[in-house]
Every structure is written in structure tokens, then in C-alpha cells.
Amino acid sequence: MSFTNVENQVELIKEISGSDPYKCMKCGKCSASCPSYNEMDIKPHQFASYIIRGDVDELLSSKSAWKCLSCFACIERCPRDVQPGKLVDAARQLAERQRGGDHLQADEIPELLAEDLPQQLLVSAFRRYRR
Amino acid sequence: MQRIGVFVCHCGTNIAATVDVKKVVEMVRYEQGVVFADDYMYMCSEAGQEKIIEAIKEYKLTGLVICSCSPRMHEKTFRACAEKAGLNPYMVEVANIREQCSWIHKDKEEATKKAVILARAAIAKVNLNTPLKEGESPVTKRALVIGGGIAGIQTALDIADAGYEVDIVEKEPSIGGRMSQFDKTFPTLDCASCILTPKMVEVNQHPNITLYTYSEVEKVSGYVGNFDVGIRKKARSVDFDKCTGCGECMTKCPLGKIGHIPSEFDRGLKNRPAIYMPFAQAVPAVPVIDRENCTYFKTGKCGVCAKICPSKAVDYEQQDEIVTVKYGAIVVATGFDIINLDKFGEYAYNESPDVITSIELERLMNAAGPTGGHLERMSDHKQPKDIVFIQCVGSRCDNEEKGKPYCSKVCCMYTAKHAMLIKDHWPDTNITVFYIDVRTPGKNFDEFYRRAVEQYHVNYIKGQVGKVMPQPDGSLLVQAADLLDGKQIKMKADMVVLAAAIEPNPGVRKIATMLTASIDNNNFLTEAHAKLRPVESPTAGIFLSGMAQGPKDIPETVSQAGAAAVKVVGLLAKDKLKTNPCTAQCDTLLCNGCSTCANVCPYGAITYEDIQVNDHGLRETRRVAQVNLALCQGCGACTSACPSGAMDLQGFSNRQITTEVDAICR
Incomplete structure (x- = not known):
């Protein structure tokens, strides 16, 4: 997967996540809170920079995107409302969309669970749309 | 029929880059009443003003339209210029083609069109202008300072020394404010009390200063030079004239030993009796009875303080009294407090007594504080060995429910101070400071912070703490990330100190409303001009001093207090003020x-x-x-x-x- 238009890609991520990576002040409270920190090669406080630079491919090919537990600790504590967990979630969604998997049908989910559907997508989808 | 002159300013490139100035001149030349139109590089300069004066004389102008910056900037200048040439100053109109046109538009053609429209509107107005005459009003030569902290104290002293009478209204029983709670002050580490208490005494003894402590401003009416202020003197329940300040009542009050009234001055780290002075050096040294907690006021029984008082000064029948005083100027010096930390559950402030705020640490290190200056944990009274400081708790926070968007400005410096003072007394203590940025602009400030690192080996780690977890063994587990080393850290601490964001005193909203003084989104008072009129409120006769205007340290507060005093003196020195004729x-x-x-x-x-x-x-x-x-x-x-x-x-x-x-x- 590759993106040609960096601006467009940042906009897409902003749109999906509802948060603005430019607000990040690199305080590191996300990295301090993250239970998967040691499993990640790109640390949560770096997510915003990767997205701003247009290195979403690198972010997605890293372990970090798929080691995020969607625990939302970083979202809860971020003082700048950047919410790195939402950013990486948006990046994952972008990747899924490019693979053509845009929508989930509720009754298909049990079947999908057996396959290699990333559990993070399910967890955050449920969290986000729990209403 | 008016004879109008139109002057279009380039303002360097400020206007001319976006507005075709020459075209504006051509377009307005044939408007009704216009007999002269010209442009110039800087209309407000001496040469520009000369041009206006010459034109008034040569073309016998009766009205002026200046197309330039906002009238807030130079209306006064151009009115004075017109007056010099014998024209009534109220025959001048300013069309704002800078702030409201060139600065906010990009398209030159459209901006030029708009500039012409703004000029036309002003010309149409001048056609109907009539000469107006300013009236005069007297000035009451007395100033009011609201707030008796270091800002209010310094402002009052400077005004009083200049020979004018000043009243200070302070809502607490004593003046002194936040500074009286501090231990030492940065960057010279002189003791706060040693430099503040002499000033408090000076205020009390100054013939030109009247103190209203335990009092609040209740009503303000009038206008610059002639304010009428109603001050509520809350019932102290102690006769001011009879009390000698011996303190016998405070030691004998039964609630001092068995009660649970947290001392406001000691930030709840200690209890106080119901009849109390906030601290030993209180000015005035006259106690007050906290009627909400006093047994006598609650049940009608007790009365120990009245019985014990050797000078029969305790008076349970005293009533609130409202006095109305006339003032020429009012200074707001209402100061600050720290934010409520309830929303920061991750730092366990409400869970563990060993997680404290920096201002509580000040009390714990103060020789007159609850522990006599011995630093100890509130849980087990043991001396802490490992101390963690967390910076920016609620500062620089975009989430308005939790914190404040601004930098509180003083925390980096006082944390370095705390770290060094602790290391000085107890060199074995391990101190870690978790910071986002270390901000130390100021004379001898960065050197001060570097001393903490280089000389005292205070461990500074970049990265805000994620979580503080109280452990069963009584210690605290601090989880953070060292962003520069790329490592997540779990660290045990005996004490955690939070640098909580500062906020304006919550009472300032009510006061600002009474004074019709504007405040910003963060409840800081707004200055008339951020750069050129930093100690004046846009409301005439209202001046600003100290933290009420924005975050600042003691040296800055004292400078600003002096500046506010000069502005007040400048106003009180006048016998008459010109009044606005636009009534x-x-x-x-x-x-x-x-x-x-x-x-x-x-x-x-x-x-x-x-x-x-x-x-x-x-x-x-x-x-x-x-x-x-x-x-x-x-x-x-x-x-x-x-x-x-x-x-x-x-x-x-x-x-x-x-x-x-x-x-x-x-």
C-alpha cells in the first residue's frame, strides 16, 4: 500500500480519528501510560510525527500498530487531545479500507474471528460504536 | 456643508501591500463634501501630521477622514493633530482599513474595494458630525487596592509613598497572600517571610494606608476619578481596639485540640482552632472567629475565648458592617490559586497523602509550617528518601475540563528550588524531576536550574508521568517514559510532588463584573493593550497588578505593582479629568x-x-x-x-x- 498525497493522507487520518496530530507537544504521557510500550518499535509519542511526516506506511509495517491493545489509556490521559491510540487506530482503518474491508456486518463477526482479523479493529470498533 | 479632507495611510506595507492606496484616493475624491484627498507613507508620523495640518489651513477643512489603522491605535493622535490646526477634535473620523481590511484579506482588488467602502462610510458620517466639547469631572484623591498579597502590598506602598491615600481590601483575616505561605524564593533563595513581613508591617504602619482585612468589595458604582465602593467588613467577633494580639484565645480554644478544622493557610496539612490568626506574623495581629465552626455560634455553649481574654476583646455580638468609600482609581491584585486536581485521578492525589502539591511542600519545608520545617510524609511521618516531581500537571493542557491551556510560568523554577533545598538539608535524598520542557527565561534563572543538575545532581527526565500507583507497602510506584533514552520506567517513590497549574483567584470573576473590567477565557484580567498598556484595564480608572493579569513570578509581580502604582499616581495627580462628550x-x-x-x-x-x-x-x-x-x-x-x-x-x-x-x- 502506498500513498502519493501526504496532505490528503493526514486529512484522512484526522477525519477518521477526529484528532489533530499537529497538537502533539511530545510530553510523552502516552508512552508513559502504554502497557505495550516494550513491545513497540515506534513509541506512542512518535505516532503523531510519523503521520505528519507522511510515514504511515512505516507506522503500519511496524509492530506498534498491531501491538496496541486499544486500552485507551493514552486517549484518556493525553493533555493535548491528540490521542495517539485514535491516530494509530485510524491508520489501521485506512489500511483495512485499502484492502477493501470497509464495513463489518455484525453477523459475520463470529466467522471473521476465526480468521486473522486484527482484534484491535474489533475492540476499538466496539468501543467507539458501543452506543 | 462640510469641507472634508481624506488622508489614506500606507502604513509602510501594512496597508499598501494589500490595498491599492492611490486607487482609494481617486475613488473617494468625488464623494459628497470631499474637497481634498491624499495619501502618505506614515500618516501618524510628524511629517504625516504636518501634511494634515497644512491641508486643514489651505483648504479650510471642516472635517477629516483618516483611512489608517484601528481608531484604538491612533484616533487620539489624529484628534490632537486636528486640534492643533484649530479644528474641533470630534470632526475627525478614522476608517479602519488595516485591522479590518488589509490585515485580514489577501485579494488586493477586493481589499481595495472594501477600503473604499469603509472610507465612504466615514465620509458620510463626517458630513453629519458636529463639534463636541469635553466636560470636566473632579478626581477623588484616594486609591483602592483589591487584594493584599505581594502585588497589592507593593502597589499600595508605592502609591502611599507618592503621597496619596490608599485602602487595601483583603478577604482573608491577614494580608500577605500566597507569598506568606512560601518557604524560600528563587533564584536567590532568600526566605519569603524575611522579605515579606517587613513590607506587611510597613503597610500596617504607613500613615497613608488603611487596611480592610476580612473584608470584601460588595458594590462598585461611579466612573474613573469618582468610584463609590461598598466594602463589607465581615464581623471579626474580636474588638480591634481592645485586642492586644496575645494569642491566649487561640491556645485555649477547645477546637484547637479536639476539632477538625483544616487550616487554610497550611493547605489542610494541619488543623486550627475556631478563633485563629492564619499565621504567627499575621497583619493585623487580631484573630477572627470562624463562625461556621465555632461551638459557641453553633450551640450557644462554650465561650472559653471570651472568658479567657485578658482585655475582654472577644465580642460575639459584632455584626458585619458596610462602609462606602469614594476612590479615584482601583487596582485589582486578586492573585491566584492552584487548580483542583480531582480530574487527575492517574496521579492519585486524592488517594495518597504522600502525593502532594508544590504549595503543600512549601508548607512542609517552612520552619513555621505544620512540621516545623522537617520534611516528612503525611502518612507515616517518615522522612522521604526518594522524591518524584511531576511538572505541568494541568498546565499546557488542551482539555479544558481538566486543565489550562497556558504555561504556569513559575513551576520550572520553584521545582528546581525545591529540589536544591531538599538536597541541601538532606543530601541523601534522591530527586527525580519529570518534565516536558524546562522553561527558565529570566535573569540568573537558567543558571539556577543548571545548578540543580550539575551541583546537586537532581535527575531530570524528559517525559510526563503516566500514572502514580500507591503500593501496599506504603510506597508509590511511578510509571513514566524517558523519551530521550527511549525506555519506559517504573520507579518507587516515597513522595510525589505535583506542580499543579495556577489559575486566577476564583473570586476575580465577581469583582471584574462589578468593575466592568474585561477578563479572558481563563479568567485573567485583560489589559488595555498587551504591549503598550499592560497594567491598565480597558475600563478607565481600573489597573492591574500581579497574577490576576497573568502568570508571573515575584520579581515580575513587584515590577508590575510599581508600574500600576505609577499609573494610579498619574491619574490622582490630576485635579480634573476630561469627560467623554459622546454621551x-x-x-x-x-x-x-x-x-x-x-x-x-x-x-x-x-x-x-x-x-x-x-x-x-x-x-x-x-x-x-x-x-x-x-x-x-x-x-x-x-x-x-x-x-x-x-x-x-x-x-x-x-x-x-x-x-x-x-x-x-x-
């Missing part, structure tokens, strides 16, 4: 006495009288509005509210405004 007027033939205007007037300037009128031969008595010109500030609320169009504002008449609108829509 409301009532056309008694149209007024039907409905009271709508009086209801909307924020200055209480409208009253009613009965007049005899002859309406087409019919003699009758009619109730009509009357404007007190000394009180009217020309806000125009009445003119827009008046249903019959009887109220009109001089200089901004209804006809002038509709003509301006017509010119814009032409």
Missing part, C-alpha cells in the same frame, strides 16, 4: 417615560423627571428620561433599546449610523 441625550418630545433605557443602562446614569410640555396647545405633565452626563460612558445601550427613538448618542447619532450603513450599501 446619550434624551429628546423629551419623543420620550414616553417607559423606563426601558434606565433598565439597560449599566452605569445607572438615567433618571426620570416630570416636565411641563406644550403639545400643540395642550399643556401636560410628562415623565421623561434624563441622562447624568457625568455617569454616562457613551456605551449606546439606551439608544438601541429605546422604542421611540428618543435616546441618541452624541457623536454616534442614529442618523449618523444609518447614513454610514447607507453609504456601505450604496
